[in-house]
Amino acid sequence: MKQLINLSATFIFATTGIAFADPLPSWADTEARTRIIAFVDGVTDASSEDYVTPSDRIAVFDNDGTLWGEQPVYFQLIYAVDTVKEMAKNDPSVLTSDALKAAAAGDFAALAKGGLEAILEVINATHSGRSVDDFQANVADWLETAKHPTTGLGYDQMTYQPMVELLSYLRDEDFKTYIVSGGGVHFMRVFAERAYGIPPEQIIGSYSDSSYKMVDGEPTVVKEPGIAFVDDKEGKPVNIERIIGKRPVIAGGNSDGDFAMIEWTTAGKGPHLGLIVHHTDGEREVAYDCDSHIGQLCDGLEKGPDMGWLIVDMAKDWSVIYTGAR
Amino acid sequence: MKQLINLSATFIFATTGIAFADPLPSWADTEARTRIIAFVDGVTDASSEDYVTPSDRIAVFDNDGTLWGEQPVYFQLIYAVDTVKEMAKNDPSVLTSDALKAAAAGDFAALAKGGLEAILEVINATHSGRSVDDFQANVADWLETAKHPTTGLGYDQMTYQPMVELLSYLRDEDFKTYIVSGGGVHFMRVFAERAYGIPPEQIIGSYSDSSYKMVDGEPTVVKEPGIAFVDDKEGKPVNIERIIGKRPVIAGGNSDGDFAMIEWTTAGKGPHLGLIVHHTDGEREVAYDCDSHIGQLCDGLEKGPDMGWLIVDMAKDWSVIYTGAR
Numbered sequence: 001m002k003q004l005i006n007l008s009a010t011f012i013f014a015t016t017g018i019a020f021a022d023p024l025p026s027w028a029d030t031e032a033r034t035r036i037i038a039f040v041d042g043v044t045d046a047s048s049e050d051y052v053t054p055s056d057r058i059a060v061f062d063n064d065g066t067l068w069g070e071q072p073v074y075f076q077l078i079y080a081v082d083t084v085k086e087m088a089k090n091d092p093s094v095l096t097s098d099a100l101k102a103a104a105a106g107d108f109a110a111l112a113k114g115g116l117e118a119i120l121e122v123i124n125a126t127h128s129g130r131s132v133d134d135f136q137a138n139v140a141d142w143l144e145t146a147k148h149p150t151t152g153l154g155y156d157q158m159t160y161q162p163m164v165e166l167l168s169y170l171r172d173e174d175f176k177t178y179i180v181s182g183g184g185v186h187f188m189r190v191f192a193e194r195a196y197g198i199p200p201e202q203i204i205g206s207y208s209d210s211s212y213k214m215v216d217g218e219p220t221v222v223k224e225p226g227i228a229f230v231d232d233k234e235g236k237p238v239n240i241e242r243i244i245g246k247r248p249v250i251a252g253g254n255s256d257g258d259f260a261m262i263e264w265t266t267a268g269k270g271p272h273l274g275l276i277v278h279h280t281d282g283e284r285e286v287a288y289d290c291d292s293h294i295g296q297l298c299d300g301l302e303k304g305p306d307m308g309w310l311i312v313d314m315a316k317d318w319s320v321i322y323t324g325a326r
Numbered sequence: 327m328k329q330l331i332n333l334s335a336t337f338i339f340a341t342t343g344i345a346f347a348d349p350l351p352s353w354a355d356t357e358a359r360t361r362i363i364a365f366v367d368g369v370t371d372a373s374s375e376d377y378v379t380p381s382d383r384i385a386v387f388d389n390d391g392t393l394w395g396e397q398p399v400y401f402q403l404i405y406a407v408d409t410v411k412e413m414a415k416n417d418p419s420v421l422t423s424d425a426l427k428a429a430a431a432g433d434f435a436a437l438a439k440g441g442l443e444a445i446l447e448v449i450n451a452t453h454s455g456r457s458v459d460d461f462q463a464n465v466a467d468w469l470e471t472a473k474h475p476t477t478g479l480g481y482d483q484m485t486y487q488p489m490v491e492l493l494s495y496l497r498d499e500d501f502k503t504y505i506v507s508g509g510g511v512h513f514m515r516v517f518a519e520r521a522y523g524i525p526p527e528q529i530i531g532s533y534s535d536s537s538y539k540m541v542d543g544e545p546t547v548v549k550e551p552g553i554a555f556v557d558d559k560e561g562k563p564v565n566i567e568r569i570i571g572k573r574p575v576i577a578g579g580n581s582d583g584d585f586a587m588i589e590w591t592t593a594g595k596g597p598h599l600g601l602i603v604h605h606t607d608g609e610r611e612v613a614y615d616c617d618s619h620i621g622q623l624c625d626g627l628e629k630g631p632d633m634g635w636l637i638v639d640m641a642k643d644w645s646v647i648y649t650g651a652r
Contacts, residue, residue, distance in 0.1 A: 055525060132567055176527075189571050199381060200571030201502075207568055212560035212586055219590045221567040234538040241458055241547040242533055243569055245515050245526030260538055264545045 023169035026162040026320040032312050036166065039273045043249060044173045050271040052249055054174040059250035060240060060261065061163070063181035063188060063205075065295040066254045066277050067196060069158040069322075071286045072149070073108055073294060076187050077119065079142050081106060083126040100125060112293075124225040128208055131220045132186055139190040156191045157324025163252075163277070164323055167196050170250070178248075180204045180240055182232035182257055186223065195323075204243055206231045236261035248272075254279065255295040262300070266307055274309035276300045281315040285322075349495035352488040352646040358638050362492065365599045369575060370499050376597040378575055380500040385576035386566060386587065387489070389507035389514060389531075391621040392580045392603050393522060395484040395648075397612040398475070399434055399620060402513050403445065405468050407432060409452040426451060438619075450551040454534055457546045458512055465516040482517045483650025489578075489603070490649055493522050496576070504528045504574075506566055508558035508583055512549065521649075530569050532557045562587035574598075580605065581621040588626070592633055600635035602626045607641040611648075 027033040042050035043057065064070040084103035087094050095101045099118035102110035111118050127135065143156055151158060167177045177198055179188060185205035192198045209224040231239050237260050240248065251258070251265035252275035266274040278297065279288050290298040304311060314321065353359040368376035369383065390396040410429035413420050421427045425444035428436035437444050453461065469482055477484060493503045503524055505514060511531035518524045535550040557565050563586050566574065577584070577591035578601035592600040604623065605614050616624040630637060640647065 058527075185568065185571070201384075201569070203571065210564045210568065212563045212590065219563070219586070219593045221563055221590070237538045237545070237547055238536045242511065242536065243527070245511070245529065260545070264538065264547070267545045 023172065024162065024165050026165055026318060028317055028319050030313075030317050032310060032317040035310055036273070036275075039250075039271070040170070040173050043271050052271065056246060056249065057170075057173070057175040058178065058244060058246050058248040059167075059170050059175045060178045060180045060204075060244075060248045060252070060265070061167070062253035062255070062258045062261075063179050063183050063192075065279065066252055066258070067159055067163050067167075067179070068155070069148070069151075069160075069285070070295050071288070074183065075148075075155045075158075076183050077108075077122070078146070078155075079139060079187070080122045080126040081108070081111075082142060082146060083138070084122060087125070094125070097121060120227070123227075127184065127186075128223045128225040131215060131222050132210070133220075135186055135223055136190050139187055143191055151322070151325075153322060153324045156195050157322060159195050159323045160277070160318070161320045161323045162318045164196060166252075167198065171197065175250070176202065178202045178204060178240075178244065180231065180236050180261060182206055182230065184208070185231075204231060204239055232257045234260045237264040240264075250275070252277065253300070255297050256299045257295075259299050262304070262309060263307070266309065274304065274307065276304055276309055276311050278311050278313055280313050281318075281321065283315075285314060287315075349498065350488065350491050352491055352644060354643055354645050356639075356643050358636060358643040361636055362599070362601075365576075365597070366496070366499050369597050378597065382572060382575065383496075383499070383501040384504065384570060384572050384574040385493075385496050385501045386504045386506045386530075386570075386574045386578070386591070387493070388579035388581070388584045388587070389505050389509050389518075391605065392578055392584070393485055393489050393493075393505070394481070395474070395477075395486075395611070396621050397614070400509065401474075401481045401484075402509050403434075403448070404472070404481075405465060405513070406448045406452040407434070407437075408468060408472060409464070410448060413451075420451070423447060446553070449553075453510065453512075454549045454551040457541060457548050458536070459546075461512055461549055462516050465513055469517055477648070477651075479648060479650045482521050483648060485521050485649045486603070486644070487646045487649045488644045490522060492578075493524065497523065501576070502528065504530060504566075504570065506530045506557065506562050506587060508532055508556065510534070511557075530557060530565055532561075558583045560586045563590040566590075576601070578603065579626070581623050582625045583621075585625050588630070588635060589633070592635065600630065600633065602630055602635055602637050604637050604639055606639050607644075607647065609641075611640060613641075 024033055042048050043052040045051060061067055064074050081103045084100055088104040095104050099114050099121040103122045146155060148155060148158060170177055179192060179198055181188060183205050185203055185207050188203050188205055189200045192203050206227060207229055209226040209228045211222050211224050213220060213222060247268040248265045250273045251262045253262055254277040262274040266272045279286060281287060289301060350359055368374050369378040371377060387393055390400050407429045410426055414430040421430050425440050425447040429448045472481060474481060474484060496503055505518060505524055507514060509531050511529055511533050514529050514531055515526045518529050532553060533555055535552040535554045537548050537550050539546060539548060573594040574591045576599045577588045579588055580603040588600040592598045605612060607613060615627060
């Protein structure tokens with residue numbers, strides 16, 4: 001009998017042991033952490049009125065500024081500019097416009113002056129006219145060596161460790177975690193599985209026009225110039241509805257580009273959690289919100305709290321920022 | 327010791343018992359069935375050179391004519407025509423065009439004469455100007471009572487039993503099964519989970535324009551007039567690449583609308599299986615291929631076998647056709 005009891009104790013410890021491990025070690029012991037854990041406990045407790053069946057446990061997160069950094073400019077734009085530089089090194093005649101010349105010179109201020117048109121030109125020149133496979137191989141090469149101008153870290157080391165832990169925690173609790181980002185879907189898929197544990201089919205983003213054609217006798221999907229869908233603002237709920245077909249239970253973002261996605265999620269029936277990552281940490285990262293040239297956050301701060309959204313204060317709520325800076 | 331041996335035998339039987347159950351009971355004992363099982367055995371055997379890691383086991387199938395019937399016209403068009411009839415009953419003034427009048431009269435021949443334009447008008451009139459939720463509730467109501475004109479079966483009883491078994495078998499072998507169909511994504515999601523075991527996020531199809539707006543104070547995704555993407559022909563590989571981000575291992579279809587999808591799949595590196603459901607059974611279903619007004623199949627029959635595609639002969643290879651006719 002004693003042996004049986006010992007065996008049972010071992011069994012109980014072994015099967016429930018995971019509950020004793022801290023799921024969010026890089027979150028400080030603040031209200032944000034408490035609220036997240038209480039929410040997850042509620043939706044996963046079969047005896048709770050907040051219980052959500054596993055197949056409906058959908059969690060969506062923006063990428064730039066929510067799961068990894070986005071300053072001084074979106075990392076995908078840095079990739080594009082670096083790629084123009086490479087192209088110009090091989091063949092300077094490709095620099096046929098002011099926008100491409102600004103990119104080759106690494107002059108982001110001049111690019112910004114050219115507005116959306118200039119940026120689209122740089123994106124088209126670097127993101128189209130080649131197969132998805134070629135494009136992704138090129139992004140992978142870039143990620144291997146490129147370093148961020150101020151942190152000196154590789155870009156895929158600039159993921160936010162607390163958010164990486166949150167994604168993993170949610171998956172352990174049978175959530176399906178998705179990225180829903182204004183960033184390019186083909187770009188993000190190069191690193192998201194390794195960096196976040198999110199497979200290609202759970203990454204939703206903006207995308208270019210594509211064509212299916214024979215290239216050197218091989219059927220190939222080719223990225224064409226032109227952006228077919230911008231996965232930002234109202235485009236986010238539209239795309240989630242179109243691709244996932246379920247209203248999420250959790251939505252997280254950091255800018256007003258995420259407002260519609262979080263609004264739609266938290267207006268749903270049943271329990272839901274809206275989360276805003278507020279960039280408050282000027283020492284360990286960059287402090288910015290409503291006046292920022294990138295990741296502007298005004299509405300979310302003003303209206304989010306009244307809708308029950310959790311505003312995460314990076315300086316207070318996170319004990320670590322970058323995964324690569326642990 | 328004897329007890330231990332008995333225990334081991336029980337354990338072995340319990341854990342491997344599933345392998346003894348016939349995974350494809352409605353497939354006749356023909357080469358098609360043998361090839362499918364041999365292929366699945368190869369890609370799931372870790373010691374085989376054909377082994378595919380579970381996360382890459384993606385199987386995509388067309389819906390109309392592949393997983394359920396499509397004669398005498400696509401069932402979604404029958405839904406649209408029935409809905410115009412309902413609308414006209416409530417308010418005859420909605421019949422503002424010849425196309426809508428033909429639909430209200432159930433005159434498919436007149437509709438066909440009006441061509442794509444007439445059909446799009448009927449689709450727009452019935453599929454837009456309301457929320458996705460409203461639309462799907464309406465489709466669900468229709469499915470509950472509507473009967474097919476020749477079989478008398480409910481439409482969701484006209485799924486092909488052998489294909490339902492194939493989907494289930496593939497999932498048991500850790501494949502992720504997807505629908506990739508020219509049919510509307512919102513339409514298919516109403517019944518696909520129940521009928522095929524395929525959840526909303528694994529259904530890819532054509533889709534209308536959508537908007538995100540406030541309706542009666544609630545954030546709502548609304549279906550708008552206009553078709554934003556036609557998930558047919560070259561659109562299928564483009565959409566698979568965009569939404570799944572992996573080249574499938576198995577692709578099945580029944581018409582030349584599926585040719586590009588199967589071609590792209592079977593041109594991939596590593597093991598792959600292309601499958602065409604050939605409608606050969608004029609007694610139990612409808613026999614049609616190259617000359618058909620719907621689900622036309624010429625290229626697949628002519629070029630598929632040379633590319634190693636499995637041409638399934640419904641009359642010979644399937645012992646049962648409809649799920650509802652078992």
